Amino acid sequence: MTPKRKKILIGALAVVLAAALLCLSGLTSTERENISTPEQFLREMLAPLQNGASVISRNIGNWGAYLQGVDNIRAENDELRQEISELRLQLVDLAEYQQENERLRQLLNMVDDVSSQFDYVTTTVVNRSQSSWYKTIVISGGENDGFAVGMPVVCAQGLVGRIINTSANTAEVMLITDREGAISAMVQNTRTIGVVEGDGETSELSMIHVPYDAAVENYQQIITSGYGGIYPKGLLVGYINSIELKSDGLMLDIDVRSYVDFNRLEEVMVLKPKA
Amino acid sequence: MRKMRRRLLLAVLYLAAFLLQYGFFNNLGWGVFCPQLLLFFPVFAGLLRGCWFGLAHGLFAGLLMDLVIGRFLGLNMLVWGLAGFLTGRLTASLFKENYLIAIVSVLLSFTFGSLLYAVLAGLVSGSFFSMTLISRIILGGVLVNCFIAPIVYLPVYRSLSYGWLQPQPKRRA
Numbered sequence: 001m002t003p004k005r006k007k008i009l010i011g012a013l014a015v016v017l018a019a020a021l022l023c024l025s026g027l028t029s030t031e032r033e034n035i036s037t038p039e040q041f042l043r044e045m046l047a048p049l050q051n052g053a054s055v056i057s058r059n060i061g062n063w064g065a066y067l068q069g070v071d072n073i074r075a076e077n078d079e080l081r082q083e084i085s086e087l088r089l090q091l092v093d094l095a096e097y098q099q100e101n102e103r104l105r106q107l108l109n110m111v112d113d114v115s116s117q118f119d120y121v122t123t124t125v126v127n128r129s130q131s132s133w134y135k136t137i138v139i140s141g142g143e144n145d146g147f148a149v150g151m152p153v154v155c156a157q158g159l160v161g162r163i164i165n166t167s168a169n170t171a172e173v174m175l176i177t178d179r180e181g182a183i184s185a186m187v188q189n190t191r192t193i194g195v196v197e198g199d200g201e202t203s204e205l206s207m208i209h210v211p212y213d214a215a216v217e218n219y220q221q222i223i224t225s226g227y228g229g230i231y232p233k234g235l236l237v238g239y240i241n242s243i244e245l246k247s248d249g250l251m252l253d254i255d256v257r258s259y260v261d262f263n264r265l266e267e268v269m270v271l272k273p274k275a
Numbered sequence: 276m277r278k279m280r281r282r283l284l285l286a287v288l289y290l291a292a293f294l295l296q297y298g299f300f301n302n303l304g305w306g307v308f309c310p311q312l313l314l315f316f317p318v319f320a321g322l323l324r325g326c327w328f329g330l331a332h333g334l335f336a337g338l339l340m341d342l343v344i345g346r347f348l349g350l351n352m353l354v355w356g357l358a359g360f361l362t363g364r365l366t367a368s369l370f371k372e373n374y375l376i377a378i379v380s381v382l383l384s385f386t387f388g389s390l391l392y393a394v395l396a397g398l399v400s401g402s403f404f405s406m407t408l409i410s411r412i413i414l415g416g417v418l419v420n421c422f423i424a425p426i427v428y429l430p431v432y433r434s435l436s437y438g439w440l441q442p443q444p445k446r447r448a
Contacts, residue, residue, distance in 0.1 A: 046343070
């Protein structure tokens with residue numbers, strides 16, 4: 001074969017390979033229900049190691065916090081004690097409301113609250129985002145524990161995200177802060193509907209598609225609306241931090257803050273539909 | 276025997292880099308400042324062994340990244356294969372003894388690779404990453420990886436020159 005022909009052949013092969021890889025990446029750019037066997041193998045291989053690493057990093061973090069000053073921790077402890085006593089009083093009121101709510105629901109035959117539809121399965125976070133481009137976490141527990149694609153994931157502070165793929169013993173969760181993790185949500189007090197989405201860069205969220213005349217105020221709670229079929233209604237998303245009128249004058253740009261610290265997630269709960 | 280030893284060492288290095296990157300560093304929560312150890316394989320292979328070795332290592336390291344990330348399968352293969360190949364092509368006539376060349380190669384490869392990844396991912400999915408995210412990833416990655424580059428480069432260079440990674444001399448007819 002002449003050098004010129006060899007060059008043409010290599011060039012043609014490179015173009016074919018590049019086109020094939022681009023096609024493959026295009027096909028796998030969206031969520032996949034099933035991940036391939038090599039991906040499952042690597043995930044299973046990494047899971048125990050990641051679990052160990054997360055324990056080490058947590059310990060390092062704890063030491064860092066300790067070194068920051070015992071005085072700060074004491075002051076914070078006093079504040080938290082005070083807050084706990086205030087919350088205890090509120091809890092009594094809430095228990096009353098809950099009982100009243102349950103009685104009224106029974107009267108109306110309503111069974112659409114989250115706890116009646118889902119079991120909360122607690123699990124631990126074994127790894128954070130595999131790449132800086134995406135906001136995901138890997139949790140322990142997978143198909144063997146009954147986890148499936150689409151199941152919502154929450155923690156004590158509110159909504160975390162949803163499962164996007166599973167292996168036998170792990171599951172990957174797309175956080176609501178990912179640029180593809182948008183959710184249908186509403187303002188709890190006024191029932192104003194909008195879409196909460198992340199920017200994919202920070203842990204900040206914004207609520208869009210809210211008309212300029214919507215009755216919204218700072219510090220109002222945002223919950224899931226139940227539309228779209230992925231997240232059930234009533235999961236806490238965050239609160240309104242600031243409101244601005246968009247440049248077109250028709251829509252509001254609402255800055256939403258989640259109560260969840262997405263960089264320090266340790267335990268989460270998967271909402272498993274009741275059988 | 277030497278060939279076998281070299282392949283074994285390479286396999287161990289790949290495994291160590293892979294487990295460190297995705298099992299440990301990733302979990303420390305450093306975000307964009309997380310070291311990309313697998314990136315050193317295509318860059319240093321291209322630099323020290325030529326464009327075809329850079330391409331081969333880029334394809335393999337990219338495949339490992341793709342399988343772990345699980346999105347846009349094949350894109351890291353394409354990007355890092357190309358980065359390794361171009362590193363080999365562009366540095367063919369340069370002296371490799373200076374560790375500064377390793378830093379510059381990592382800087383350019385990482386910037387080129389990240390930009391290309393962002394553009395191609397945007398083109399195939401129709402949804403582009405924001406410029407803020409791209410610049411944050413490039414800046415953070417460049418800072419960390421350029422800091423690590425000379426630390427990794429010197430032992431690799433020594434091993435390739437007269438150590439276990441030394442290639443087998445070509446037989447002459």
